[in-house]
Amino acid sequence: MVRLKLIFIIFLIDIGLYYSYVNWSNLSKIKAKVFKILNIKSDFLNEIGDISRFSARFFREVIKPKQEWEEFINQCFWVGYKTLTLVGITAFIMGLVLTIQSRPTLVEFGAEAMLPAMVAVSLVREISPVITALICAGKIGSGMGAELGSMRVTEQIDAMEVSGTNPFKYLIVTRVLATTIMVPVLASVANAVSLYGGYLGANLRGDVSWSLYWFQVFDSLSFGDVVPSLIKTFFFGFAIGIVGCYKGFYSKKGTEGVGRSATTAVIVASLLVFIIDLLVVQVTDILGLT
Amino acid sequence: MEKRTPVVTVENVNKSFGDNHVLRDFSMKVEAGENLVILGKSGSGKSVLIKCIIKLIETDSGSITVLGKDIDALGEDELNRLRADIGFLFQSNALYDSMTVKENLLFPLRRHWSKEDREKMADAAILEALEDVGLAHTINMMPAELSGGMRKRIALARTLILRPKVILYDEPTTGLDPITGREISQLMIDVQKKYNATSIVISHDLNCIKMIANRMIMLINGKNYASGTFHELEAATDSKIKEFFE
Numbered sequence: 001m002v003r004l005k006l007i008f009i010i011f012l013i014d015i016g017l018y019y020s021y022v023n024w025s026n027l028s029k030i031k032a033k034v035f036k037i038l039n040i041k042s043d044f045l046n047e048i049g050d051i052s053r054f055s056a057r058f059f060r061e062v063i064k065p066k067q068e069w070e071e072f073i074n075q076c077f078w079v080g081y082k083t084l085t086l087v088g089i090t091a092f093i094m095g096l097v098l099t100i101q102s103r104p105t106l107v108e109f110g111a112e113a114m115l116p117a118m119v120a121v122s123l124v125r126e127i128s129p130v131i132t133a134l135i136c137a138g139k140i141g142s143g144m145g146a147e148l149g150s151m152r153v154t155e156q157i158d159a160m161e162v163s164g165t166n167p168f169k170y171l172i173v174t175r176v177l178a179t180t181i182m183v184p185v186l187a188s189v190a191n192a193v194s195l196y197g198g199y200l201g202a203n204l205r206g207d208v209s210w211s212l213y214w215f216q217v218f219d220s221l222s223f224g225d226v227v228p229s230l231i232k233t234f235f236f237g238f239a240i241g242i243v244g245c246y247k248g249f250y251s252k253k254g255t256e257g258v259g260r261s262a263t264t265a266v267i268v269a270s271l272l273v274f275i276i277d278l279l280v281v282q283v284t285d286i287l288g289l290t
Numbered sequence: 291m292e293k294r295t296p297v298v299t300v301e302n303v304n305k306s307f308g309d310n311h312v313l314r315d316f317s318m319k320v321e322a323g324e325n326l327v328i329l330g331k332s333g334s335g336k337s338v339l340i341k342c343i344i345k346l347i348e349t350d351s352g353s354i355t356v357l358g359k360d361i362d363a364l365g366e367d368e369l370n371r372l373r374a375d376i377g378f379l380f381q382s383n384a385l386y387d388s389m390t391v392k393e394n395l396l397f398p399l400r401r402h403w404s405k406e407d408r409e410k411m412a413d414a415a416i417l418e419a420l421e422d423v424g425l426a427h428t429i430n431m432m433p434a435e436l437s438g439g440m441r442k443r444i445a446l447a448r449t450l451i452l453r454p455k456v457i458l459y460d461e462p463t464t465g466l467d468p469i470t471g472r473e474i475s476q477l478m479i480d481v482q483k484k485y486n487a488t489s490i491v492i493s494h495d496l497n498c499i500k501m502i503a504n505r506m507i508m509l510i511n512g513k514n515y516a517s518g519t520f521h522e523l524e525a526a527t528d529s530k531i532k533e534f535f536e
């Protein structure tokens with residue numbers, strides 16, 4: 001336990017110093033020594049530290065002048081273009097299946113009329129945002145990991161730097177902003193499509209009119225359902241962008257390194273999506289928004 | 291002999307990665323108009339050395355002066371201005387895969403030329419750089435559609451577009467067949483004549499070295515082990531130097 005606390009303190013200092021513009025290369029040497037003395041295998045913790053620093057750098061670079069608007073719009077388009085179909089189809093099927101499978105249970109309790117309301121709450125609160133984020137982690141996270149990774153190993157990132165363009169600003173800031181904005185947009189599309197799937201599902205066996213279905217859906221959704229779930233998608237998008245870019249930007253030499261960047265980007269991003277989900281649920285619970 | 295001014299000065303540079311001590315008190319001077327070749331085994335730190343010169347890698351200690359400027363003393367803007375005068379031909383060419391040849395050549399101009407200049411003069415400059423390397427017809431192609439030799443030429447055209455005063459070549463003929471390798475070497479000589487640039491070339495291709503080197507430096511164990519003309523080093527009796535000429 002003591003050891004854990006020590007590590008935690010080291011990381012806090014580490015990140016703190018980074019923010020205060022202190023040269024931290026000496027500090028990371030000291031950290032490495034401390035880890036060696038304490039005999040800690042610190043790959044995982046180091047990675048968390050590195051990703052935090054990478055995010056810190058993002059916030060520092062994003063406010064610097066000369067935004068790369070053209071590349072940002074490009075990236076937004078790509079994120080949407082690559083995932084929209086998949087997100088749409090998956091959300092539709094999720095809505096449909098969830099409705100079909102919930103019906104028997106509700107019928108058993110004589111609460112069949114609750115079907116639209118129940119489906120709407122589960123879709124909007126949890127299923128649509130998380131499914132969207134996972135699809136984006138799979139397609140966008142791995143895509144960015146592989147693309148930036150191959151740019152790194154073929155020295156394209158170095159070439160950008162020597163030709164006077166800040167590669168962090170041009171490649172990373174634009175991509176992270178694009179996912180942060182596009183994942184919520186995609187999740188909103190997923191909400192709409194999955195609710196439409198739910199409408200069809202409700203009408204396979206039962207009979208709910210178009211207007212009654214939507215009335216029940218909107219009636220059941222409160223502020224506490226919609227807003228926290230929308231807010232968390234921004235975090236999902238940010239995490240996916242940061243992890244994909246981090247993995248690609250620091251890709252190891254060789255084609256094998258590129259492959260590894262792509263796969264680990266997906267794994268870490270998906271894991272982060274669940275962790276963020278868990279945290280957001282806790283926070284909304286504490287704030288009494290449920 | 292006229293007294294020449296050094297264009298690049300490297301003094302007592304050290305660089306390690308963890309326990310791997312790559313450069314140890316490495317020093318050299320490169321004079322204006324020279325074609326200097328740096329020879330060394332693979333993994334000896336040649337790429338690290340020229341990346342230090344353009345500050346893609348930071349040195350641990352020592353000083354590097356390029357075109358009269360100490361690169362460690364420069365702010366971000368000054369460094370970028372200096373880098374416009376230094377061309378770098380990467381070993382893997384580093385062409386941007388997602389852009390056409392034209393966009394590749396336009397990329398260095400987006401920071402160093404004003405918008406009006408780009409609109410007025412970029413097309414002509416791109417065409418000229420492509421004609422220098424004999425590939426004007428590829429202007430709208432993607433890098434993936436080109437052969438290895440053509441990609442090397444396009445990469446050279448991209449470094450030429452800003453009219454650099456110093457050009458750094460990282461193994462320009464490695465991975466090419468001998469004939470293409472000779473063509474690229476000839477091209478480097480032509481470019482040197484036309485733009486009157488100073489070149490630092492990393493290579494272990496003896497044919498290429500014979501064609502272009504005015505002077506050579508042997509990078510062995512992280513040090514400037516020996517220097518001289520091709521013939522001087524070829525005739526050396528030191529076993530470590532002899533290895534390279536067998």
Ligand SMILES: Nc1ncnc2c1ncn2[C@@H]1O[C@H](COP(=O)(O)OP(=O)(O)O)[C@@H](O)[C@H]1O
Binds near residue numbers: 307310331333334335
């Ligand atoms: N970014 C880096 N991180 C860690 N080690 C590196 C890095 N770049 C180069 N090295 C190490 O430095 C040594 C010299 O590499 P390099 O200059 O690429 O060799 P070469 O002479 O073949 O160009 C190698 O042992 C390599 O592993």
Ligand SMILES: [Mg+2]
Binds near residue numbers: 336337338381460461
């Ligand atoms: Mg090399």
